[in-house]
Amino acid sequence: MKTIKGPGIFLSQFIAGDAPFNTLDGLAEWAAGLGYKALQIPCNHPAIFDLEKAVVSQTYCDEIRGRLAEKGLEVSELSTHLEGQLVAVHPAYDDAFDHFAPAALRGNPQARQQWAVETVKKAAQASARLGLSAHATFSGALAWPYFYPWPPHNAALLQDAFAEQARRWRPILDVFDEHGVNLCYEIHPGEDLHDGLTFERFLEGVGNHPRCHMLYDPSHLHLQNIDYLAWIDIYHSRIKAFHVKDAEFERNGRSGVYGGYQNWLTRAGRFRSLGDGQIDFKGIFSKLTQHDYDGWAVLEWECCLKSAEVGAREGSEFIRRHIIPVSTRAFDDFAAGSEAKK
Template structure:
């Protein structure tokens, strides 16, 4: 068995124009002082990384790693969650997602830009010595997730075929650079649970670079068994977001949330330790199955401050990481049976 690496922290929710969150060096010092060992970098945030330079220049990437190393940190992974979202957007969401791309672009231009961005992230990951990358799948059939009005036969299959067609050139590009593409299974994406992930995987011809970012918080909100999910899909796990959530249904509202804000919804994300996720069981299963990637804190909470969430997060992850044993607990009772004795025990002449 192998030991999970950590703690690491996803910087997307912390980056800000105010120090110490305004550039990579400052935020690295802040993270290191809290006890983090690595950072997951959102590639859309130019305060933290220049994706174009990272894709083109190994020297720039070495300098970026050097900046982190000065504070005892490394890069756990890069992320293109926002750009990946724009690889596939249903027209109903074009206006809401247009802020993910540079201003002045139309829908087609945003899509072309997003695909180019994700491809550049493959090159940047390789230049940084990384072999996994985080993203979203985007969504073409998400508006039809509930079967009312009744969906026309073949609609979902056609949608997943189109989604796969958009991602296959990107997946092939990642393959050329030796990087796995880890999709975060998430509400609002066509890949939002195990079944939809399998549909996408099949539609890509079981492309070897299709992997998963495991985040149990999204399954609390869906009421999906997040521990059994590990049993089903652990072989696909390339990343792990440590994020908490809770689900407290009422007589007025349940999984769908009644159009309420995050504070009022029965299902809501919480700072680690404040929700209902059994992280002790998760870390145990992940270690059992040999996951040796990073445990990355993702802070999203509608109650607790990000600063407190980050402080507590490093401590929690350190408590959950299991030093994987390299020996069997009953080795002391090994009788040292020889091959000849094995044959006698089995009744073999």
């Protein structure tokens, strides 16, 4: 068995225009002061991390690593969640996701998609320069408008959507393979890869690609009423990244899983700061440890009640408490015989 690494923190929800949240050095000092050991860094903030420089300059990547190391930090993964979303956008969502792209590409779905593909490929090379083994992203969605079977599911339409997903992502996965980095899709409602069956369908479409893996986030499974502990038993060989995020679902007589178009505060299912929701993290850390997950445990803070800075402070200690330092010997070794029976 192996000990899970952590705690790490995903920076996306903390980057802001004021210090210390507007520079990598400021964020690093803040995170290190809270006890974090790694940063998961998004690729859509050049002032924080310049992906274009990282692709062409080993020196730049070494400098990033050195500056973080001075504060006792590493990079856990890079993230292209927003760029991955743009690899596959159903026309129904063109307007909703258009602002994820650079201003010059907005209103041009074809150019936007080409930019997204190249950006995710660049993240593979940058990840390798940083010495990383995993990368976090979204799959995007071509079939999501049809997730509920009304009108009745059109098998050919869904087959075409997943075939197109595989066609778009297979060359990207090949680039990640060239650079020795696992591409980890966050399993997430709104993405075509939103549960185990859709992940399996995509995995089959890309020929069981050796770099096709998942980012495990139990909150998204809990809010879909999926057994997130059994998930680890089923998919542990494909779990290469881990967001530690809490959630709760409170049944009521007016709305359910779909939320009734409400904001997060009043939804039946909502995300919470670590320890404030319903997720069984003792079970999760035990399962992941049992199955030799040796990646990072990374806080993704999303809470509709608690402040971000309090959530980050509490989250560091929460993750630290749940990491299980693995045993180097069996508890009953003292009773074992000195020689095997002949």
